[in-house]
Amino acid sequence: MPDSNLLIDATDLARRFGPTQAVAGVSIHVRAGEIYGLVGSDGAGKTTTIRLLCGALQPDAGTVTICGWDVQKQTEEARSQLGYLSQRFSLYEDLTVLENIRFFAEVRGMRSGEWLPRCMAILEFVGLASFKDRRAGQLSGGMKQKLGLASALVTRPRVLLLDEPTTGVDPVTRQDFWQLLISLVSTPLLPEAAQPASPGGRAAEAAGSVAVLLSTPYMDEAARCGRVGFMRRGRIIAEGTPSELRGMLKDRILELSGAPIKLLRRLAQADQAVEDVRAFGDRLHLRIREGAAPGVMERLPSEIRGGGGRSDRLRSIPPQLEDVFIYLSEQSYE
Amino acid sequence: MILRLGSIIRKEFIQILRDRRTLAIILVIPIMQLILLGYAATTDIKNVPLGVWDQSRSPQSRALLDAFRSANYFTIAYDVRSLDDVRDLIEGGRVRGVLIIPPDYALHLAQDDAQVSLILDGSDATAGSTALSAAQLIGQAYATSVSADQGALLGRSAALKPPVDVRTQVWYNPDLVSAYFMIPGVIGMILYAIASILTATTIVRERERGTIEQLIVTPIRSWELVVGKILPYVIVSFLDTFEVLIIGHWWFGIPIRGDLGLILITSGLLLLSSLGIGLLASTIANTQQEAYLTVWLTLLPSIFLSGFFFPLEAMPPVLQAVAYAIPLRYYLIIIRALLIKGVGLAAIQNEVSALTIFGVVIMGLAAVRFRKRLD
């Protein structure tokens, strides 16, 4: 029996645009209650992957099922479970908040008796209820984003696909947005979710919650996801929880501060065990060969003193996702 | 300064040349307009179906009819025997007019006061009046005055009005070719429309892409930016002007009787206005589409009130007054006079002064606004 909590099940997806292999064998499995982050640069294949997942693009190879429905063959059923927020989600700036949601509800075939109570519940949920009569054009960036989320949620999807949802929003708003996402996946969203019985059976309904897949080029955003897939050149080059990924470089990142920074940098780069030096304003981050950190911590300060500089602090710090991403990118070059 | 200006002009030309679609539009639009306005929108009359009620049946009346036949403006399609026939033919749309030759035509012709009557289908006034003019011309040659009843109402065929003297209208255009009227208009329209649209969109495009932001943090002056961006389009507009002139001259047989230098100078004066309008539009619009629409908003009334399609004299006095505020109006008078009549500066000096004043004022306003918008 198939796992009914597996809401996004994509296997070996491939898609080519002319000479460009945009997606080259991507498999993604996301369960109810998970937030999955697809992390990579522009052109890594994130948007294409998301568009394949929601059936907006046909894959050259591979299959996608959403809540057990095949996106290619049972498109209607699969789409009824999907909420999709594209990179530049389209709001009608001259319509009010409520009119926008009404529009999105009606084009998805909801009857007028259905959408109004549901709209209000969703606006309440995203915190836009008191702005329902305001023109979308007069909302702040963060509020527009929440409105976009609200319109994606109006059909009560169990799978939410968000393409770079928080690009360009202020940190306070972004914090709020993430709180919304987290509460969305951790509680059964809104009660009485009328779902067509999925082929997986009743267990799916019992789980009741939602799966979110989002794409982002930013590592601090990635760090908030429950599971992360690093994407590069159409492939997922690594996957795991943020902690698992950070664990790949455990005890291999050192932070060095002192002066003059130019000297520190030169000496650090000269050390055989140092693979990479990154300047962070008043300090340096060094990536050390596996197991070599203690040796570097011992010899580097004396070398700096010998060179006429001073080292204020040299300590091991927890690796960041960005360290891991760059490390993996370098590996995949070779 | 020369270097700065030069690099903007060079860059602009590279962009024009690389943007094949716009380039094609710039080069093809004038040809399209020429063909459309030179052929399709013609007000020339040819082979107008005519009914004839010859009550005279004399050699003299037959001679008159032969003249009508040979002029190829008219085709004599029906022989009419009664007023009822006249009504049927005109109402049925089978003829555009009926020529009635009275029984005593030959007698009156001998006394030099011969009159015939032309009953016209008044539903198409332009075609009607041209047909009447043609008929009167033919009549003149036979010392016959043609009087007309142009009402859509029939039955007053005997209404005799003094013939309209059409000689001044056809003095420079004896064959009444409307291309003579249209092609100078096309030149005016191209200078006016292409220059203003291109100017507005090219500047707004820099704003859309954020490159203008990069330019204003350089030591460049706003006039250098404006001149550098506009000059290439001035050249393009003149290229279009030559294109129209050449095709007009060789294909449509439009004479170029006036001084070419004067034609270019006055065209330059019109460009001042149209570039100014484009520049003004660019300060209002934020997207290329907005810029385009803003320009069109000023273009449409300009074209209709300039005397391009419709004679100004026929407009209500209010619109005639408004037309004085339209630079294209002056230019059309100038360019028609220069091409067709071959006049000198003296004959058109009022129009040239008006065009100069408009150009300087519009350009000045635009330059001030453009500077403000940059800051």
Place this chain on the structure above:
Amino acid sequence: MNEPVIVVKDLTRRFGEFVAVDHINFTIQAGEVVGYLGPNGSGKTTTIRMLLGLLQPSDGRATVLGYDAFTQSEEVRARAGYMSQKFALYDELTVWENLVFYGGVYGISETGRIRATLEQVGLRGHESEQARSLSAGWRQRLALAIALVHRPKLLFLDEPTSGVDPTARRAFWDLIYELAENGVTIMVTTHYMDEAEYCERVGIMRDGRLLAMDTPSNLKSRVISGDVWEVFAEPLQAALSALHDVRGVLRVGLTGDHIRTITEGGIQARTVRDALEAAGVGVREVVPGEPTLEDVFLSLAR
């Protein structure tokens, strides 16, 4: 010789009722890399526009490279470089043509200088590619080349790395540091916290006011008085609500697979663990974490 490159005194700009920049003060020395961090609409761009003389201040003044930013803005503009987040390139022009064009605008005609600038940003060999076909990372480099072609002493970067991947961003920052080592002063506006981490000093803007300006380390130690803990526990929701009630816990937040919490100083990992276990939550690990600039921003903003 150690004259500050930028001196800003009580600089203010109002747009009608709205105060976009509200009496800000700061000084930047030669060769510094300073970040200017704040959300969209916080007054970052307005500040830069005033420093470049594109906007008149309503109050206060700014001296840039020894010139008054408004009355002598031509002098400033001739000596300062600016790179906008939109990467102001002409798509129809090649890499070479773009740079020649902007060089010409600055009055530079020697091709040697153009070539050297391309060399500097690592775009040699791509001269004849059209700008539209460049990847985001290369567009960024070309935009930087444009800002550098007249060899400015001061460089303003407005959100320079939006949309480029971490590896390209790395390379970009290496270039920035190279410039700084050669004495170029750099001011970077950004709304990304991790971008600001790269800077030597960071100013934090919100609602037109400069809340703080210091090194990232000092900001963290000064603003975040307590300790940061990364808590791995199961179930997370229960742990989250349990932590809210623990004395001394200043802030709790869920980040993906674990909880981040900031506590008052002096609280031990043991205390956190005990409190959670008492609430019936299974604790896997409680490890000390690093404060981030985002923590700083949130503390200052709230």
